[in-house]
Structures are given as structure tokens and as C-alpha cells.
Amino acid sequence: MLHCGVIERYREHLPVTESTHVISLNEGSTPLISAPNLSKAIHPRLDVWFKFEGLNPTGSFKDRGMTMAVTKALEEGFKAVICASTGNTSASASAYAARAGLKSVVLIPEGKIALGKLSQAMIHGAIVVQIKGNFDQALQLVRAITENHPIALVNSINPYRIEGQKTGAFEIVDDFDGRAPDFHVLPVGNAGNITAYWKGYREYNEAEKARNLPRMLGFQAAGAAPIVLGKPVKHPQTFATAIRIGNPASWAAAEKARDESGGLIDMVTDDEIRAAYKMMAATEGVFAEPASAAGIAGLIKVAQQGYFDDKEPFGGDRLRAVCILTGHGLKDPDSAIKAAEEPHTVEANEDAVLEAIGLCEPVTV
């Protein structure tokens, strides 16, 4: 069967009609990948799965929401879209806008977005405005601008973004034949995704397509953890630039997802994120960006605190956790190069190469 995008796949659950002209890049239907090595290292009764959202068309989960937001912007007659972004939203918005024939404007914090994301917004023809400020300030600006100008705001405060992103939950449940995971693990920045996933699980449960609901486990970076600390962070800091957000727009909805699901929102340090980032790549062969690793770091943290010890699985005899790997590792090559071993540079002869790879002593005459 020809692969289609999330609006076609889940049309009956989304606010579209027969006559809606759908703007899609065939996003969604991303794979669930088992993580046996990580599972073994984390907890004896836990099976960890990755949902690799980095395999979406622009390399992040944002495409699920952007197909809806841009489709509706076009339907409502807008000629341009605008967003504030730590990078991935700008990449996605500019790609979908290009496809729809709309102009796009993206506001990003100067110097704090990963290279791959910046290159995407640029090549798709967005007007890229770097502000001398952070994401929260950029969001305030685009909110103000769209109040007075006919430009569609495509940040996750746009309800269509949440509608599109909830399809991730449908896919997970469908892949597990109607069983939601016991734990849904994800990084939290502006808190749109945790809101969307919880909405998706609840709707699927109400439609009797999911037999159970997961506990939502969200993780913020310690230097950008407003929800955990209970107050906005004026100068958020973390090397996981995607979640460098101090005043999330969907704060209340994220707390609701946490509380209704019996889950938690906790924080992890940059060192913990970095360790998880390397571990995923080195032990499971899956390369996700630093923000995505915050979820894995959180899973490891709570497991070490004994969180899973008294939990029971919904079905079967093992606990199941799905971790959303929100963005591809290639988005942020600088972070990978900094986190990993430097390449060896040697003369172009066999002895030098053998020495570098530890296969023999150098030959001396």
C-alpha cells in the first residue's frame, strides 16, 4: 500500500472535510524500534521502545502538526505563516509552507539553533529572523504580530498543531494492537507534544481503539525546567537547544496530562542528557538529537530511583515504555562531534592506519 500522510491515515479523527486540500509530505507512520540493550541496562521488567520521529520528512515530530496547521492556513486563506522556534518548528513550517505556496517567516534565537535546522529554514526559502533574545521572547513577538497582521501562527498554540501531533499516539496503539504502552516518555519544551499525545491516547481510548492509557513521563532539561520548578525560567540554558524554553505555552495542559495519567514531569542535567545521547547511538545504533535524549536520560533516572519496581503492566508480564525520539541526530552535527571521540589523522600508509586502529606496533627499521 502506498504510504500516505497522517491526515489521510487518520482523517476521521481530524478536523478536515472532503474538500480540504491537504498539504502533506507523507509524514508519520514512523517506526517503533525495540531497544533491547537499553532495556537490559535500565530495568529487568521493562521493555523500552523508541518511536523514531527523526524519520519524518523534515527530521522531527513537528511535521505531524505542521501538515494540519499549514493545510488549515491555506484553507482559511492565509498567504503566509510565522513561528518562533528553537529550530525544528522553523524547519517544518518552512518546508510545508514551500509546498503550499505560502510565504514563511521564522523567528529564532540567535546562535542557539542547531546547524541542520537553520539550513533547512534557509533552503526552503523562509524569511529567517534571528533575534537577540531567547525562544520565549520570540514567541511573544510572533503572538503580538499575528494579532495585528493576517499571518497564520503555526506554533503549537495553534490548535491544529496539537490535532496533527496526536496521531503519534494513534500509531503507537495501532502498532501494539490496541494496547497503549504503560509509560509514554518524552522531552518537554513548549509542552505541545505532551499535550498532543495525551489528547491522542484519550481520544483513542474513548473511541475504543485503545484498551488502556499510559502514564505520561515528561522530562525537561535542568537549566530549562519551569514546570518542575513551578515558575518560569527567565534565562533558560541547556545544550539541548531544542528544549531551551523557560515559559512553555502549554504549561497547564502538560500538568493536566501528567496528573490525569498518573505520570510525572521531572528534570535531567545536561551531563545526564549527554550520557543518554551517546548511549542510544553507541548501544542501539539510533542517532537522535540531544533533546530527544532528555527522555531517555529521564527514564534512566527514574528507574534508578526505583520508580518501576512497584508498577504493574496493563497486559502481558512485562512493563512497556515508548520513548519519543523527537528529532534526528543529523539535525545537530556539532553536538555529536563535541560529544564523541575525535577522528584519528594519520599518514596515508598501512602501518599508520594499523597503528591508529590498534592492530600492531609501528614498524621501525
Ligand code: AN7
Ligand atoms: C527535538 O522547534 O519548540 O514540548 O520551536 O525540537 O512540544 O515543545 C521544539 C521542541 C522536543 C519539545 N524535542 O517539544 C521548536 C520547538 C525536539 C524539539 C521538543 C522540541 P514541545
